[in-house]
Amino acid sequence: MNEQSTQLKARLADVHNLNMAGALLDWDQQTYMPSGGVEARAEQRATLSKIAHQLLTNDETSKLLEQAEREQNRDETTTAFLRVARREFDHATKLPAELVEETSRVTSIAQEEWAKARAASDYAHFAPHLEKIVDINQRTAQALGYEEKLYDALLDQYEEGMTCAQLDPIFEQLKEASIPLIGRIAQQPGIDDSILARDYDGETQKAFAERVLDECGFDFNRGRQDLSVHPFCTNFGRDDVRITTRLNTNDLQSALFGSLHEMGHAMYEQGIAPDLDGNVLGGGVSLGVHESQSRLWENLVGRSRAFWKHNYRRLQETFPAQLNDVSEDDFYRAINKVEPSCIRVEADEVTYNLHIILRYEMENDLLEGRLSVADAPAAWNAKMQQYLGVTPPDDAHGILQDVHWSIGAMGYFPTYSLGNILSAQLWNRVLEDAPNLESQIARGDFSVLLPWLRENIHRHGKTYTPKQLVQRATGTSLDVAPYAKYLNDKFGAIYSL
Ligand code: ZN
Secondary structure (H helix, E strand, O other), X not given: OOHHHHXXXXXXXXXXXXXXXXXXXXXXXXXXXXXXXXXXHXXXXXXXXXXXXXXXXXXXXXXXXXXXXXXXXXXXXXXXXXXXXXXXHHHHHHOOHHHHHHHHHHHHHHHHHHHHHHHHOOHHHHHHHHHHHHHHHHHHHHHHOOOOOHHHHHHXXXXXXXXXXXXXXXXXXXXXXXXHHHHHHHOXXXXXXXXXXXXXXXXXXXXXXXXXXXXXXXXXXXEEEEEOOOOOEEEOOOOOXXXXXXXXXXXXXXXXXXXHHHHHHHHHHHOOOHHHOXXXXXXXXXXXXXXXXXXXXXXXXXXXXXXXXXXXXXHHHHOHHHHOXXXXXXXXXXXXXXXXXXXXXXXXXXXXXXXXXXXXXXXXXXXXXXXXXXXXXXXXXXXXXXXHOOOOOXXXXXXXXXXXXXXXXXXXXXXXXXXXXXXXXXHHHHHHHOOXXXXXXXXXXXXXXXXXXXXXXXXXXXXXXHHHHHHXXXXXXXXXXXXXXXXXXXXXXXXXX
């Protein structure tokens, strides 16, 4: 690495460290901080992010970046480093300071008002805030720049290089794969999953989940699990990765599959190559690729027959009074029950993506002015009926359910479905290299799966763009077909289609 690049790297490491310190304050706020600390904490976080922003965007950084970009004979890592540094610098400098400040003010109020509106199922209370958030997102997209659609600029923040022109056909294929399958499943006898709502001690659930995490390969020497209202994964480098879960005594799925999901995110971060850690190349490359890891562990592993072949007897031994009268097969069917419902976060694998497509289409319509904020709840409910055959009983179970818009995030939702699609592509590739994968999992053996993911996805951090990484890992571009086949095969068998 040349002189200017070395200096730039040191500077961006400082920015990175400030951001990591901010993330630790955020983790603490969501886990252990007493509620009285909220105002002081907001000030502390604002100060840290202000200093980080100044350091990233000032003239000296700008000069160093330009000089480094002129240097000849760069190695591959330096080229990648400069590409990501340029992307972060441009993103931070394109948004006018007033817009950043306004976004922070509007969304901190909107978040609180959204929580009240949802509790009272009162959309009119949230509507004026949503109005402002649509406006802010339109101006953000203008400032960031785009070629075809406003949405492209927003989406690119979370999934570099992805556009509506690429997403539209992907989502059409996903609809074509999901909607008829849901219809066929609806013709079959339903699955009784009431066994999952029996009384399961919370701490025992957590202990069981942690034993499973340990077996899968989550490194507890470089990570830990705590409790929070909303589960999440955060990290302060590859060697300190934190996940959280929530315990609900009448829901066996929430802690178990939530933990597996967050573990997938966490193992991605734990698997970044050590030499990329502590700077712009450290960390997962995009939200979609990140979600491919969480979904792979949660669903392709955690909700598979093979996985429960190994784990079900132990779960029964952990909860004998609750599960001794339940067969492994009935348990497997219960955790894979398909039923269209109003709430995205409770959706099964088959219906989940339709919740995402609905949000994607509505965000586009709102941003492009085809849909007014006033008409949005009716549009939401009509799409729910069209795609899932259900109508929310009220707006709390409809348009008010997700936190995302209140925090200003538009263009984020599609990454969940991109993760699902990619998870199946990766799975097929692992199977090509390891045809015995399922029998290994049935023995609790992850000694092939995790190293494969480490080698092909995790260790690269942000060295490649998301598209390059997908191409390298799977040999092809993003493709819905493997996921569609996975859904058809798995649920066709469960529902005897
Ligand atoms: Zn996730």
